[in-house]
Amino acid sequence: MENNSKGSLGLLDATMVVVGSMIGSGIFIVSAEMTRYLGSSGYLLLAWGLTGVLTLIAALSYGELSAMFPKAGGQYVYLREAYNPLVGFLYGWSFFAVIQTGTIAAVGVAFSKFAAYLFPILSEKNILFEIGSFGVSAAQLVGVATILLLTFVNTKGVENAKLVQTTVTIAKLASLFGLLFLGFFLGAKAGVWENNLTNMWTAQSMEMKNGTLETHLITGWAIVPAMAVAMVGSIFSADAWNNVTFIAGEIRNPQKNIGLSLLFGTLTVSVIYLLMNVMYISVLPLQEIATAESDRVAIAASQGIWGQTGVYAIAVMIMISTFGCNNGLILAGARVYRTMALDGLFFKKAGEVNENQVPEFALWIQCAWACVLCLSGKYGALLDYVVFVVLLFYALTIGGIFILRKKRPDAERPYKAWGYPIIPMLYIIAALGLSVLLFIYKFDNTWPGLGIILVGIPIYYAVIQHKKGDN
DSSP: OOOOTTOSBOHHHHHHHHHHHHSSSHHHHTHHHHHHHHOOHHHHHHHHHHHHHHHHHHHHHHHHHHHHOOSTTTHHHHHHHHTOHHHHHHHHHHIIIIIHHHHHHHHHHHHHHHHHHHOGGGSTTOEEEEETTEEEEHHHHHHHHHHHHHHHHHHTOHHHHHHHHHHHHHHHHHHHHHHHHHIIIIIOOHHHHHHHHTTTTOOEEEEEETTEEEEEEOOGGGHHHHHHHHHHHHHHHHOOTTHHHHTGGGBSSHHHHHHHHHHHHHHHHHHHHHHHHHHHHHHSOHHHHHTOGGGOHHHHHHHHHHOHHHHHHHHHHHHHHHHHHHHHHHHHHHHHHHHHHHTTSSOGGGGOOOTTSSOHHHHHHHHHHHHHHHHHOOHHHHHHHHHHHHHHHHHHHHHHHHHHHHHOTTSOOSSOOTTTTHHHHHHHHHHHHHHHHHHHHTHHHHHHHHHHHHHHHHHHHHHHHHHHHHO
16 A cells, blocks of 8 residues: 655645635535525524535545545545446546536636726626637636646645645635635624524525516425535535545655545534534625625625725635635545546646656646637536536545455455545435436436536547557
């Protein structure tokens, strides 16, 4: 078993990768759309609570896999070892095509949303040029610029990336705790809080038409698909916690530190996310959460707390948060492509490292595709693509625990999945159930994700044939 005790990253650094990769843009934006789907403070908080529980279960389950395979590549390696190289490749292919690059693009777009609050010229409404139905806005170019900059920083070595990640993550945590503290003690309004808690379990969809907010009551079992669709936002916001497993080869004592960083990181973020939403409903009426301009709920909340001056400070804080999030995503993602390349399943050059011992080509090819997605995709669509595919592979990966227990009963397991077999099985059922509901109720935005996975099958066999030809 590989055990790199000389890695560059310690437990704090690994935990900062988990926290920094998770806290990006979502928590400041997605509660608006979630409220439009649910129209209820109770169900809004329940959606975030369920997301936190599912994330924690998944992270605790991954601890067993990360301890068994403490090497770079993370989920790709787990799927390859539990199933076969094809399943591992389909994950790696989807990871490159939409999961990691789509998330990087979505966070880049979100960065520009808040940059535009400070500098309106950078708005997505400022279209710089159009060719037919295709147009490029200033906001998209800002997102591309941040991706390019952070990729360049990461090519200069893990130490530089670690410094950016740890510094920015500590800054964003301090800012978030400050926002929570001041929100609860300075911004909370008794009337708002009471109104939002009145009929808190009465769900209703909200839609703005001709300047008027229309509501439609949700009754009976209709709340189940409504919750599933709403949870796209919260699941996306809580995703990327597994990025730390991709850089296992650069973490000291990975058998111990990866599992601990997953526990500490996901628990911390889940609690913060729930508290942020409690703060939102204590400061803003539900209607104002649902209709926040450009879905910037955090901006609307801070405006109610401090007025315009405080809003600018929050916008800067969120820009720092998204910047740090993308640094963690970019740092981790390239290690998966390198592991695939070493297996002969990705561009051979992606397996090489530069003089700074980082996979530079893998970083730049990831950057190129993320920039394409940033220019072509909208935030909401990217969320749907990413979450649907991510849930499928999370369910498969945790299913791999059951398979490996049978295939390798005598393998060393320094850490075992908590609550096995019941708790991991509950996660699999929940993840697959959410995936099915999303496929039914958000078909237009989820079938492309399934299509991307399936396209990987002929690509895999073409790669295998090419390898045989080379031999």
